[in-house]
Amino acid sequence: MKKKKRESGYNTNLASEFYVMSMLHRKGFNAVLTLGNKKSVDIVIYKHGKVITLDVKGLIKKNSSFPMDNFHEMEKHFYVFVSFEDIKDAESLPEVYVVPSQSIKSMLYKNPKGNRKVIQLRKLSNFGNEYKNRWDKISI
8 A cells, every 4th residue: 555655656746847847848948857766956957057956846735735854945946846636637737836945944844743844735825926836936
């Protein structure tokens, strides 16, 4: 049973990364996906000697928090949070939040045991249009 849950989470993350890649290319960015399972940079954008990095976090909306255990605050580094209402419904668009890494620290929630850091989806949605679908925040 555990293996199925792990595969589902892995597939959600892959779907999120490819969704973000698709959006970046539609916006004219030259973006590359990095490979690996335990990484803090999922996508690299390179143009005219400048680099922007992205960490993509994906979840299915029935879950309410994005794991942030590998949080890194860096200049020109963004977190893109992708929340699918129904990941199997290809016509359903996900909620997407584009957040500079310098803005993340104030949003982090630590569980009472102190062993997990997360960003709660409702906290992101409270920011309204500041981060929702804000692909324009990513610029070189």
